[in-house]
Amino acid sequence: MNSFAVRWGAFALLCFATFLSGCNRTAPPQSTSKPSNRVVLYCSVDEVYAKPLINELEQRTGLRIDALFDTEATKTAGLTNRIRAEKAFPRGDVFWSSALLQTLLLKRDGLLQPYASPSARDLLPAFKDKNGYWAGLGARKRVMAFHQSLQGKPMVYSLKDLQQPRFKNRFAISNPQFGTASDWVAALGVRLGPQRVQKLFIDLKRNGLKVLPGNSDVVRRVARGELLAGVTDMDDYEAQAKRTKTLFIEMGGTAQPDSEKVYVPGSVAMLKGAPHPEAARKLIDALIEARTELELAKRMQGVQPLRNTFTSWPDESEHWPAAWDKLREPLAEILLTP
């Protein structure tokens, strides 16, 4: 038995050594073959919504889209950290995010490459990068959801109003370290200034602000009556409101300060060093065109198309990373320590 195993093992070792010797590649070969139709998409949009859209895009474009989705547990942060980890040898081609801040941080870190897609021509300047590093795809409004017990009572339109005694220990936001909450905080930082934002959250914390893991968690607890109010995304509100009648929102109108009207756009960008650049461009063109955006808005309630919803919007997103840098640590200190 031993010699039998030794012979076969030696043969396997020889095969393996041969395999290893063919693996080494120090520089990308100059291939004369036709480019493949494969494209690798890193997608932080919820898979259950993104997947049917991706299947449609495959049929429409003829591309073979290999998608990698992030886990719900870590939101976009996990996927972007993977992109950073692969910086030296990129594996992904296109990054489709459900928010914008992470894309902007990737751009700042030199992990994106510009591509001015013709499909983005009809987007407002506020919803695309002027050099073509990213383009917007749908947007979600940050809203305040309230429990039905507040109906008929004096309304709340601003975050400052949540300092009222009736809301003590009964209101929440989602963790600003992850997801659209970080975009929201960055936008507030640009509009109000980091100092005012910090003061605002200190005051809210004093009134018992709760920080929950996700937007859906916030809106569920408001729906159950455990909380009176919570800041969440419109799509999470819509999803919960379908199941229960115990929620409502106030759109605010002119009563809500403009500084607190925040829309978080989704974004599509091409990764630097994308191994399949032609296919990546083709995918980006298809992703951000108007009909895809409409399709996304139909599937994800609460997501609004950028093209028909906005006639103008302040072009401030390029300042979000700087605002976020100033707010990230202080907010973690304020909100996440007891």
Add this chain to the structure above:
Amino acid sequence: MPISFRDHSARPLRTILQWVLALLVPALLWLPIISLYGAAISRLWREPQQWSQAVALDSVARTLLANTLALAALSCGFALIFGLPIGVALARGPGYFRRIGLVLCVLPLALPPTVLTTAYLQWTQTPPALAQSSLGATTSTTLAPVLIAALVLGLCFYPIVALVVRAGLISMPHQWEEAALQFGPLASTWRGILWPHLKPVIWGALGIVAALSIWEVGAPDLLGVPTYSMQIRRQLAARDALDASGADIKAALSSWPMFVLGALALWPALRARKYFGGVVQEAPHESGTQSTLDGRWCMWPSLLIFAICPVAPIAVFVSQLRPPQVLWETWTANSGEIINTVLSATVATLLSLLLSLLMVGLWRNQSTLRGCGLVFGGSLMLVAPVLLGIALIQFYNRPGWEWIYGGGDGSNSLQSLLMDWSSRYSLLIVGYLSRFLPMALWWFDEAADRVDDRLLEAAQNLGATPGRVTLTILLPYLTPVIVGGGALLWSLCAGELATSILVNAPGGQTLPVPIFNWMHIGAIEQVAALSLALFILNALALLSGQFLLAVLLKSRGTDNPHHD
């Protein structure tokens, strides 16, 4: 001239080659983990002030460890409560119950903890929680979610306890009980005879349950129980770790308690491994002999437990399919995931079986090599699945490993296309091998250890080639392990989440990942449909293995692979 089977006084080169071949695969599987810890230690060497931050257990870490230990202990308790009566019923119950019960007992293994948790959440209409660990919780969680999570894990893992209790009971000669009853009352017979015989078996099974509970990620996360494993996962993705290599290192350093806990949990299993490997020989039983432990009174609790799991979760999934066509639509839309699951689990299982056979064959009759192989290969089990995923990405994400991570150069050449396909599954398969090859190694070794060397030697002395000896003598002893162990390995691979969630490649996602993700966003119908798909695949594998094993043993006319 006949070659003595025991002639291993061979050339040194042959011995060296044996050592290299036997230890090559475990070495390759350990490389990513060693590389990660090497980078971690190197960083600590340069920045010694980080030592205390990285390694010391702060209050959050202690809280999470306490939650993890509580979860493991309670899971063991529930697994024991559910598994013990079933094990007794399967060993001592009526024949008809033993046949049906064995099938029903295996089915919970087809329901990974994440899937069973989704059934629970759907049944109770409870929205999934998100673990609080990302918020730096400093207070313990309440008892209720820990109890629920432990109950779910207990329902998943009770077959482990039940099957080894059965194995322990059927291997014990009834004459022992008979003789003891002559000299003492029932209670002292149980205390003096049954308990010493079953104690190592039960402790071993509970050790495995504890280890699986410690490493589990999906179920505690969905149920809102912050555990240490999940914290490691979150540290990797934490926003404050913009330096990705720093996050890897931090996760590696802070995962040392998982090694310790895993080793402590698996130690009893190691000592009782004879009940986990091979086919346990049923002790001769004369009809009419008296047993102290009658399995009939365990039948009814067993049926109740079977109704709770696996029957009830399946009923829950089916009831959630509204409208019914969502089943077919979801399966069609996720056919890629189904194919990925089948392919990767099959390849990983076949490789595990083949490599285990090879290694066990190489170190046979070489006690030192065998010890090294078992320790080196078996200790891979101590690596927390989450850390394994981190190590694999960190190691293979570099030039030269495109077949495993990354894929082709974007051209339409055959090599590039093959690399694309290979990279889709390779890292996942390596992850499965790292997790489950140690189990296969222990099973094969245990089964091979029962083979009488004199049989092999006699065959060789009569002129049989080593190959023929393997096929006609050794392989029949190992066939039950290959069939039964292969089925179990397949279902473990197919249901694996903790490593897959990190290493699944673009286009290579397997079923547990979308089940876990979609449950968080409340896509109930789709989760039910995918959970059913995973259950059916696992159940087919397990039941096929069970059936083949029964046919195999029946064709030989005994529980032993050879007639004596």
